[in-house]
Amino acid sequence: MYKLLIADDEALEREGLEMMTRRMMPDRFLYFHAENGRKAIQLAEEHRPDFIFMDIKMPGIHGLEAIREIRKRHPQTRIILVTAHDYFAYAKEAVSLGVKEYLLKPAKREELLDVLNRLIAEKEEETHKRVEELEIREKLTQLLPLVENEITLMLMMDSVHDTDASALAEMTAVHWDKGYVMVLYFPYREVSWEAVQQVRKELHESFKAYAKAQLPCMVSPMVSNRIGVMVPAGSQGAGFAQRVESVQWGERFLHFIETRFGWRPVIGIGPVGDGFDGLRCSYQAAVAAAADPRAPGRIRHSEDMRQSGDGDDANCQDEERRLLDALARQQKEEARARFAHLLDLLLGSASAEPEPVRAKNGVCAILVTVSRQLGVPLPKHFLSTLAEAEEEGVLRQMAFDQLELILAAQSTEREHRQSHxxxxxxxxxxxxxxxxxxxxxxxxxxxxxxxxxxxxxxxxxxxxxxxxxxxxxxxxxxxxxxxxxxxxxxxxxxxxxxxxxxxxxxxxxxxxxxxxxxxxxxx
Structure with missing residues (x-):
């Protein structure tokens, strides 16, 4: 049942409109009467009618003033202007107030029925659309966690494509023109795998709820022993103040985890980057900072580590970049494994004898790239000596020996930069x-x-x-x-x-x- 307010200073007009409406549409409306504009405004406030018949010419607050006040507070109410021929010019102002329907006195049954049917149809269509919008919003709310998981996993697994990620990100209502990544890392030397497995669901859900209540961010699922937090940078950019603020958020997250679960994760923070490619790079840098066993403290910003020589940009795009990442973190075993893999690709398998010159050139290229990227020069005449190696075993040993020298030189350089x-x-x-x-x-x-x-x-x-x-x-x-x-x-x-x-x-x-x-x- 709809609510219908009839505002007219003549009681006969009000009663006539109600009587006609009751006969044409029985049990369809709940009726309210107002004898002037002031009363119409009061009844609109109290009962919030769906439809209003408003006479223009009334004592005190006239019809157009009443319409203006009612439309301010109840823009969804549909108003039908009731006017005599003498006052038809007022209808132009009524149109500017959002009134689309009018009736000329005395109102005819057919016109009255036509206007009400049209407005009821609009009202029902609007209600139907509103219900559909709420259903879509509810489904979207249920879908958003899946979208968030998909985006964050794409970044963590290094399989993100800007087009795919941007399309998904449009559903999150967060702008990702610039952003950075924080990584919560739980070292297995401090927290056992079994302990992580027992509380990983509760830990992830609790932390995700806490982080999203503090920041407009995306929180990844817990992958192995780490959780990624993607944070939009907005207009603040990538300055010193933003870096300090990100470290402060890291301190809050660390305090929350420690207070709630008794664990103290290491939190790595990557630099601000542009778009999703920048986020991917930021994630790699954050992982490198968090996993570096040499770095002091539990909150580690990759830019701090770069300034002090504690780390390097870990934007690995291929196996060679992953090798550089391992070297930057001085993870000797990982570096050896990745270096060995690259040598295998160059030197071939035991069943396929490689072309010697091509293999030597490849090994030289890797060592030159590593030395340049890490700022550690190769020894004088090293490349020419390497080129003279005839056996694959000798070539491998020389390459690995140089790898150890680079690692030692990096450690020395790091200490020097920190001292500086x-x-x-x-x-x-x-x-x-x-x-x-x-x-x-x-x-x-x-x-x-x-x-x-x-x-x-x-x-x-x-x-x-x-x-x-x-x-x-x-x-x-x-x-x-x-x-x-x-x-x-x-x-x-x-x-x-x-x-x-x-x-x-x-x-x-x-x-x-x-x-x-x-x-x-x-x-």
Whole structure:
């Protein structure tokens, strides 16, 4: 049953319209009467009618004003304008308010029936479409997890095609022009396979619900011992602030898993990339960062590791790139296996004797590519010596020996780059210790996220950054205390403190004596 509101200042007109409608369409409507515009607005608010017969000429708030107010709050209500010939010009304004139907007084039965049948048909069609839309939305809601699984697995299995992924991504209502990937990695040396199997479903569902409530992201199924999280970067791009923010999300995810399940995964974070090809590259970099056993900390951004020499871009497109990835992570056994596979492809099987020159050129090409990509030069005359090898066994041994040298050189280079980062940080402190500097500012100066910087600094110096900064300031204060012309307050400001009392407490905590006692000792 539909609700019908009749608004007219003449009671006979209202009753006449209701009587005609009842006779033509019995038991079809629930009726409400309004004698003026104000009453019509009130009844529309209270009962939300489906249809309204609205007279134009009424005392107080006239019909068009009432229509304007009602349409603001109830745009789906269908209004039929009722007007006499003298007021037909008002119908133009009614059309601008969304009124599509009108009746001329006195209304005829056929016209009234035609208008109501037409509006009821539109109403029923609209309701039918609405039901269909809700059914489609419900099916889409059920389908979205499958779409999300398909996209994330395509990325993780390195089988994504931009066309296929983009078509699927349109269903997720998330824009993937730019994005990055985080990988939650559960090392088997810390968590056994059996333990993972027992709670993998609960862990995945709980984490997925938590992550999607925090971010507009896609969460992959748990593949082996890792979970991928694909995050759109939006307009923020790939700057330092975005990198710090992604590390902060990693800390939140780590805290959630540790609090809920008692496990501490390693979280690798890849760089921001364009489109799905960029996401694939970001995933590979995140996996490499998470799986690197040499890297400090549990939250590892691939850009941090690249800056400090802890990793490399793991955008492997083929077996050769996978070899480079293994070398970058210094996974010796994996590197040997992949290198051996490449040599087998070049040297052929035992039943097929290879063409010697072609095989040697192939081996040389691999070693040159590896040395260039990793920045480790080959020894002088190595290639010419390799070309003189006559036996396949000798060729293999020479190639593997060079592989070991590259691995050792990479480790040395990594340590050198990390030391360089720390030295740059110390230089930054030396230049700015008199001002109010922080670990975050120092980390930004060496282009590392604060989390990763603190891990590297502690690993190489044996003390955290704040302790180092404090010790440096106190050492400078001890030097200045030898100058009797400087007051304690001047020295306090000179070494970066703004509160002399706080400075005195820090000095005593660090040295065991107050600044006054230290100056007396110097005297």
């Amino acid at each position: 980062v720390v030295e740059r940080a110390k230089h930054y402190v030396k230049q700015r210790y008199k001002s109010d500097i922080s670990m975050e500012q120092t980390a930004e100066s060496v282009n590392l996220s604060p989390y990763y910087f603190s891990k590297v600094f502690k690993q190489l110096t044996g003390e955290n950054f704040i302790d180092y900064l404090t010790r440096y300031r106190i050492d400078e204060a001890k030097r200045l205390l030898g100058d009797e012309a400087l007051s304690f307050k001047e020295i306090c400001y000179e070494v970066g403190y703004r509160d002399p009392n706080y400075f005195s407490r820090i000095f005593k905590k660090t040295t065991g004596v107050t600044p006054t006692e230290y100056r007396q000792q110097l005297s």
